[in-house]
Amino acid sequence: MTPSPYRLLEFVVGTYDDLDRPLTPADAATRFGMPRERADECFDRLVECALLARIDDGYRPTITARELLELNIDDEFVVVDADLDECDPDQQ
Amino acid sequence: MTDDDTTVNEPAGENDLRDRQYGIYQCNDCENVVLTLQDCDGGMTCHGQVMERVTDVNIDIQPPDVKQVLLDAFGLPKPGLDICLCVIGEGPMPPADVAEYLDYDETTVRRYLNRLVDIGLLEKSQLNREGGGFVNVYHSIDVAEMRRDTLIGFYAWAGEAAALIEEANLTKEEYLDEDYSEGLNDIFWEKFESGS
Numbered sequence: 001m002t003p004s005p006y007r008l009l010e011f012v013v014g015t016y017d018d019l020d021r022p023l024t025p026a027d028a029a030t031r032f033g034m035p036r037e038r039a040d041e042c043f044d045r046l047v048e049c050a051l052l053a054r055i056d057d058g059y060r061p062t063i064t065a066r067e068l069l070e071l072n073i074d075d076e077f078v079v080v081d082a083d084l085d086e087c088d089p090d091q092q
Numbered sequence: 093m094t095d096d097d098t099t100v101n102e103p104a105g106e107n108d109l110r111d112r113q114y115g116i117y118q119c120n121d122c123e124n125v126v127l128t129l130q131d132c133d134g135g136m137t138c139h140g141q142v143m144e145r146v147t148d149v150n151i152d153i154q155p156p157d158v159k160q161v162l163l164d165a166f167g168l169p170k171p172g173l174d175i176c177l178c179v180i181g182e183g184p185m186p187p188a189d190v191a192e193y194l195d196y197d198e199t200t201v202r203r204y205l206n207r208l209v210d211i212g213l214l215e216k217s218q219l220n221r222e223g224g225g226f227v228n229v230y231h232s233i234d235v236a237e238m239r240r241d242t243l244i245g246f247y248a249w250a251g252e253a254a255a256l257i258e259e260a261n262l263t264k265e266e267y268l269d270e271d272y273s274e275g276l277n278d279i280f281w282e283k284f285e286s287g288s
Contacts, residue, residue, distance in 0.1 A: 005184055048186045050227050064227055067219040068184070077176060077214065077232040078183030079190065079205060082221065 002034045005042045006075040009051055013061040013069060022058025049080035110147045117143035127250070129243070165249040166211050166242075171196060172204040176213070184229075205230045212241055260284075 003011070011031060012023045025039035032039075043059055046052040051065040068080070109116060118125045119138035126136055126143065136143040162168040174194050179185050187205070191198040208214040209230065217229045232238065263283055267276045 004181055009184070045185065045189065048188070049184045050221055051184060053222070062222050064219045064221055068229060071217060071229070071231070073215075074232040074234060075183065076181065076235070077179050077230070078185070079175075079179055079187060079230040080184045081187050081202065081205075081228040081230070083186070083188070 002038055003032050004075065005045055006078055008032070008039075008042050009046055009061070009065055010069060012046075012052065012059065013065055016061055022055050022060050024058045027058075048082070050082035051080065107148045107150070107152075109149060110145075116146040118146055119143050127247075161246075165246050166213075168207065168211060168213075169204075171200060172208055175201060175204050176208070183231075212245075213238060256284075 008028055011028060015027065015031075016023055025036060025043045028034065028042070029036045029039040043052060046065075047054065047059070049064075051062055051068060052059040053062050064080075064082075068078075113129065115128050115131055115136075116125065117128070117136040117138075119141065120143075121141060122138065124138045124143075125146070126138075128136060135145070159170050159173065162173055163170075171194070174196075175190055178190055178193050187198050187201045190196075191201045194201070205214065206216070209216045213233070214230050215233050217231065218226045219229055221227050233241075260280070263280055264276065267279055272279055
């Protein structure tokens, strides 16, 4: 079953902390039995949301990702706007 | 409630209210009418008396359209609903991806995200961003809370609508009781447009 990007983010944070090494889309594809292409898309999306950062040979979770998971929110609907230059100044 | 309490005429088709998800009850002692989605054991009561379930409606009603209901009751146009349906189960998503999927402008997506926050269907949180600054996160509120809030919100809207209809009926009564030189339509619109 393909997990939601939110569940995948939980996996990346947990595994990164356990193994102390960067994660790759291949790790997620293996763990969840999901197509590699879908894992690539999810990682790219999480980078766009400033939740993952690319490092040498993989990805690591950002402080933003940790803060997002700490919110303990209902994960049904999550939009992350990291491009605040595009925002209405009144909304910032 | 006995068979004698029910309406004599057999309702049919869309006017038949007997097998609906909701129930409408009327008091036989006063003019109170209530709407409920969940009957209490023993039925609804008004000043201690069991109310009669209304089994048919004498006026033709149009089936509600969900887009129009959301727009009228919550001021939520279709793009707001589209955004919800696009993101559910797919997040976290950036606004750019939502905009691309729905073929909307990014500013439109942001405007409706903030509208959904204003309505109370989403919460907005600010998180720290590495390297400085912050990001905005739009996320669902608790599902049970959202269900309750939307139902109560809709009931409040329906109550306002019912009060308007009641006021319209009173306006007609008042017109018939008085000796106006203007037509009823002039009196009617003058009353409601000045109040809006």
